[in-house]
Amino acid sequence: MKLKSAILRRSRFVRLGVFVAVAGLLAFATIGSASVSANAAVPTAQAQAAAATSLPCDLYAAGGTPCEAAHSTIRALYASYSGPLYQVKRASDSAVSDIGLLAAGGYVNDAAQDSFCASTSCTITKIYDQTTNHNDLPISWGGYWKGPGANGADIGANATALPLTIGGQKAYGVKVTQGVGYRVDNAKNVPTGSKPEGVYMVTSANFVDQWCCFDYGSGENSHTDTGNATMNAIEWGTACWFGGCTGSGPWVEADLENGMYSSNTGPNQPSYTGVNFPFVTAMEKNNGTSNFTLKYANATSGGLTTGFSGPLPNGYSPMKTDSSILLGTGGDNSNSGVGEFFEGAVTAGYPSDATENAVQANLAAAGYSFGSGSTGGSGPLHAVGAGKCLDDPNSTTTQGTQQQIYSCNGAANQTWTRTSSGQLSVTVGGTTLCLDANGQGTTNGTKAIVWSCNGQVNQQWNFNANGTITGAQSGLCLDVTGASTANGALVELWACNGGSNQQWTLG
Template sequence: MIRAPDMLSRLNLFALVGLATIVTAGPCDIYGSAGTPCVAAHGTVRALFDAYDGALYQVTRSSDNAVTDIGPLSAGGVANAGAQDSFCSGTSCVISIIYDQSGRGNHLTRAPPGGFDGPGPNGADNLADATAAPITVGGQRAYGVFIEPGMGYRNNQASGTATGDGAQGMYAVLDGTHFNGDCCFDYGNAETSSTDTGNGHMEAIYFGSAGPGGPAMALGSWLTSRTNRNQNTADPSINFRFVTAVVKGEPNHWSIRGGDSTSGSLSTFYDGVRPDVSGYNPMSKEGAIILGIGGDNSNGAAGTFYEGIMTSGFPSDSTEDSVQANIVAAGFST
């Protein structure tokens, strides 16, 4: 097993069991210090900036449609799951908003209908059960976003996300055991119309067992990691309970990286030029943000999301390695 990088001590990233603040530099603090700031930061299990003490997500109670915001136990800390438990006691709740911690207002809400309608009201998608994905982070209970087919979140009017051939990076911490082969459990940059507008109009993390060339457990966008658009059978399988998935792109260059969110460093699965299919070089990204669905609202996928970010600019490998050290130090556990 590869040890976590020595940067843990250098950055004073400590997992302090029993304390609400688990690290002294959040993932978005690390990205910001490297000149590639977070323009979207979503997490239902913890704050992603060391100083963030605002709402992480909103839950809606089924008994009376009342809502409440769930924040961290303290600035930079783990979500206050106890507040959710108290509010939802005796009934059920759904996650109705996943707040953007970057300050840009890029919140994720129920995905509207698009190329594919959802089973929710007026063809929109359903919302995730607020208690379906319990874990602990730094010894504190927290809840992820458990996506089943027909569920999804979106923001078609995001601010600051990459458009056109602009550079961006993203990561997500996911449940490596919860997936299917249907389209598409994505997190990242997509079409603003909720329809398929052609090659190169989205760039997102995809996690699942579907692919244009056949089934394979892989990390990456729908463009799997080779220069043509087909599946790369040389990609390794992902076999971790908690997976760190990383995708980044800039003009005619993109990269897929990943690893175990509880131990060790990131591996690079692909780093090279864009696919040699029309539309991918240059890219035509549109800047919407999706979670649990495809760019055209394809909503047949399953997966669980705990946290993720999108950056302005192309992060360096060393910056992502520092973020991975932060994630390991956070102490994700079942």
């Protein structure tokens, strides 16, 4: 199908695995959970090495469906992996640096990025493949739909736009905004044609849209639409491409080229209304001839749910999958999709349910979080640089009022409550309002206002290990304008820069 709209773009997506002691691995993943949890508060290299016993690609290999491409900016996906995770490029002098691990099989050495990128900005220029195939993901050269970079290439993600913690250790994910895309063509040993293939990734419901395409998986080497069944990728977002959907998403969908499929007919099943977690496990597998299956879960707890499992759409059997591996765009470089990526892999073969359950158990044990501690809590929100408190001016209950800092006084208009859903609320005169990114803004200078609490993503705030508070939707930091220390200085959103005017403590 072809659409003329420059916004919508065209759509192009969207052996039975050997069971080898995966039940034992699932039990072992549960044991690993206790190990990670016990060491989360002090994530030393030794503790990480001890915890990294069986990681996702070890589990897939044990199930007879090995990873042929594995990518993460957060952690190792093999217990033995000790190489680099990703590469960053510094804006000030165009120097590049590889960011690696604290220990083999462990978490990212985030301090290496912080040190290298201090006083400037950095871009993620490459995400390394952790398999022996070396299917590394550089920034894509573009495609049918041109990217915003030089000569129509895509651009890299801001390296500090998506802070989080994992096992208590600070890390940075890949925040895919429109135009960001990574890709390796003619990837080695990945399934092609009608060979069975599995894909998983960890993403988030905090940052999604309905456009094509925030994908991870297999696409065309030509970066053009080469017809139905030439892709096999996870598509994540709120696209209801064929109409008739139930709920508002977002959904784990299959981009099989020329359609984002939540079922073999297109729209989602009535019971599959959407997946809304800060961290989402997304899985898709395709046996190449008769079945594809979509699964999802809260990546921090619980088990997998099957959103769909059934026949391939009409005209998609057998599959004709090509060997390009992509992240962030559609097969022909459709680049209007947005999303967040933390880890993922492409496997040879059709993973068993037991293998996938074991992988989910490992993810739930990993300790993904957007906070620096437990959620909840109430008290003054201190602006560290100014030595003052976030203040609702004159205890107003007027929606849209921009917030300020003021000398701390313990009054109700300076008492903020952090909820388990990530909101920051203040109650004055019996009225409760929430801190809100004005107009769902995602640009520098967006006002931090109060508004009726509605649970939308522009009212969700991440407390980070480095003392910043970032908008879940924008990734921007809560910022005292102009680094002012004066009473009445206004508060806004601004790109995170390490300044003390972006440091906050609650309580």
